Amino acid sequence: MSTQDIPEEENLPAAQDKHAGEVAVPDDPFADPGLPPHEPRIQDIDEKAARRSERAVAFMFTLSMLATVGFIASFVAFPVDKIVYIFPLGHVSALNFALGTTLAVALFCIGAGAVHWARTLMSDHEIVHERHPIEATPEVREQVFQDFRDGAADSGFGRRKLARNTLFGALALFPLSAVVLLRDLGPLPEDKLRRSKWAKGKRLMNQNTMQPLRPEDISVGSLTFAMPEGMSEHDHDFQTQIAKAALMIVRIQPDNIKDKRELDWSHEGIVAFSKICTHVGCPISLYEQQTHHVLCPCHQSTFDLADGGRVIFGPAGHALPQLRITVNDEGYLEAMGDFAEPVGPAFWERG
Template sequence: MADDHGDTAGSIAAGKDVAQHSASAHDAGTAVVATDEVPNPGFPPYRPRVTDLDPKVDRQQERRVSALFFVSIIGSVLAVAAYIAFPIEPGNMQSVRNNTLFLGLGITMGLLGIGIGAVHWSKSLMEGHDLVEQRHGTRGSDETRAKAIEVFTLGNKESGFGRRTLLRNTLIGALVVTPLPAIALFRDLAPEEDPVPLLRHTFWDKGMRLAQDPSGTPIKASDVTLGSAFQVIPEGINDSEHRIEEKAKAAVLLVRLKPEDLKPSEGRESWSYDGIIAFSKICTHVGCPVALYEQQTHHLLCPCHQSQFDITREAAVIFGPAARPLPQLPISVDAEGYLIAQSDFKEPVGPSFWERPL
């Protein structure tokens, strides 16, 4: 019994020692975390570069980087000049080659100059000390935020951005000039003239027959069956020298419904013929072709952004981002039974943004 009691007492004493040791270890660990002490990750000693030791070489590298930024500026300006000096002429493939070649060379100079210059700056002039950044799972305290400002200040000092004025100014200049070719390219996509009058008038005219696309065969009213829908164009447009955009503007979707299904507004009662009705095929959202027709619901669907139009109510918008109905082409028949246009569209075709003031 005495031996058992002694063993028990010894075990209890040993347990206390272990507990005290664990508590001491936990306290020590807490102290390490609280003081943010990080063990040395084992970085190799820093090896100074030539620019760190020789001020003359440092200035040479600074001038090289600045020269690369100047090359970027020159390349961007040349790209804009090349785009203007070598315009693309319809049917002239050499003009396309010249425009692509010189515009591409200018853009390449602009991008490579600023890219290589930035890399060369970081490799030869910025301080290259290895460092370890601690991650924090929560928002930092005021002290931490102040430390962040200190880090940014130190980064500015190490990069030389604040004191190397030549580098800073040429870099800013290159960044400002680099987007100019893109601005020139996208700005030139706009028409030279006010687009509203251009889109207000199409190739359609009074008495012009509706023809199948692409055959160009005139269509008789008796040829259009109930529930059918197909694209039509003005007769003779394929034989003319009109540009392709003229044909695109004049594209019309022809549909036949029961006359009693149509609900025309006042003044448009005569714009259709025996249930045959015609609308512009160009969506009023961004100009995609409205090509899908649902016979049961009498809805036209634009596949690009899912705008839907109800042709029983003059192609009114019932869903999607389109802002206004599809323009309607007034039609009738001539003495031979062929479908003809009463006039041009009464409103501009295409996207609604063309009607906004520039």
Template sequence: MTSQDNMSEEHLPEASHGHGGGPVVAPDGYFADPGLPPHEHRRTDIDEKAARRAERQVAMWFMLSMVATVAFIASYVIFKPGPTHHVYIWPIGNVGPLNFSLGVTLGVSLFAIGAGAVHWARTLMSDEEHISERHPVESSPEVREQVFSDFRQGAKESGFGRRKLIRNTMIGAMAMVPLSAVVLFRDLGPLPEDKLSTTGWKAGMLLKNMNTGEPIQASDVQVGSLTFAMPADLSETDDDFQERIAKDALMLVRMQPSDIKDQKSASLGYDGVLAFSKICTHVGCPISLYEQQTHHVLCPCHQSTFDLSDGARVIFGPAGHPLPQLQIGIDTTGNLEALNGFTAPVGPGFWERSE
């Protein structure tokens, strides 16, 4: 017998009926089940007019969704895509009316459906409380054995294991059906082709100072300085400026030739002037922090650190590749120019990247 069984009646707590706000205690010493509180009826449960008003409100939300859907289709037909059709909308800025109208109408359509469903559930659907007793989730051993027995019998009767031709062709068909979805991805946009592997830099292209817009002479780059450059044929007024600068941005450093550890990297520069991609090879952030004593550059996003004196190899952080280097020289007037493209694809790695 347990110690509780040996307790005398005078030691058992008396049942409390809630006097003074205390909990209800059963004679056996355990708290009694307080049960559910009294159900409070909503206004729509006892007032038919309120119920009909709530019904109209729900219907209004659903009708608003239908109107927004029609507006979505109309917007797709009326407005034309393209940068020439952009308009200024405060405080968003310049946006295309097609994208703006499609986004607004689709958002209103989905929101109205959700709002109508929530209002319906909160005002008209039943909200009475019900008790559902817990029960074991696991099936009994007899039920599990019966399930396994039925499965084995079904597999035997189907001939799945014996008829290999049917089994193998069925597996092949089920495996190939999802491949049809890959074809649909072709309609998501033009193929990248070699855009991920190439940039706008070509042999003979001059380097232009990103701040002044003037060609950069080798004598302008001082030891210990960091200069940002871009192709001479690129201008901030170009329609594709943002797309090109995301890959063509360049940083120039100059160091004493004796400080350059990687001789291959030194051969790609000119008289100690080295040109590296400004785009971090982790997630593509622009690099701008330079420590001239160590020749290290730091990406401000995730602190990837590259040693420019050693071929811009990664010495710290999550970046997986060194910064690509641009081979440079000078023209007849002393201006720095590209002699070739980058030594590797610019930016983060991708699945088909080859160094």
């Protein structure tokens, strides 16, 4: 018997073998699958189960009523100053405890009863409400356009050219007032961010102890904050000056410093960078010693102190300025000059 003689159903396995491995593509991959078939609950088919559910709901509502009565009774029964011991709370006000407990039970039982009623006894048939077409009918659209044309003709917008043109002028000029307000963002810092209190020969002072720092004070993995010698918290412009001069110092194994210039500007792996974030100027304070990354807490800009203070994450636009340091004859760390570039965001000062 040839395959043509075999009834179509018997021939099916052979046909399936032939198409094995091919993925069937439905005609409409986004077809509405519709609602799953409704599965009746036990309460839908067993009246006894439905009555049990009803009694459970009624029990919870009754409990709520009793708790409300208890709430009112507690209010009358307990004196305000009566203290009782209740495990594990300890000594508490009897009135507050009674009011809180009864109120909680009353509210919980109303909610639980309502949920149980909805889940077991109310109809659970899903109902579909088809959306009406969003587009208006051609008649409505034509009516809207006609209303607009009528309104334009009534307003005399085309006829009253003087009024129309002066209106355009007023609308065009008005935004200029907002532009003028931008002046209040100033004054521009000009070159003030280009100079800080750091200068050649100024020792690095520990900002906590106000003592000059020696190389041996800086251990690998620590983060030290410093400011220039000669500054005092009592100076009238201290806040202005420290906002530019704040320094952070870390010690990195020289082999781990990737940037050649950074290595030249350091002393035996001790590197000093501006503490002021180059995004919008927050003080940086979080140091991760394994990776040599510092993180700005404001918007999470992250800088690699082993790679020239380069930005490796976040919104900051450029690397942290480095301060060139050395050790003087007395063995103290000192600056070899000011920062070579403006600290902080310094949008106006970078070429």
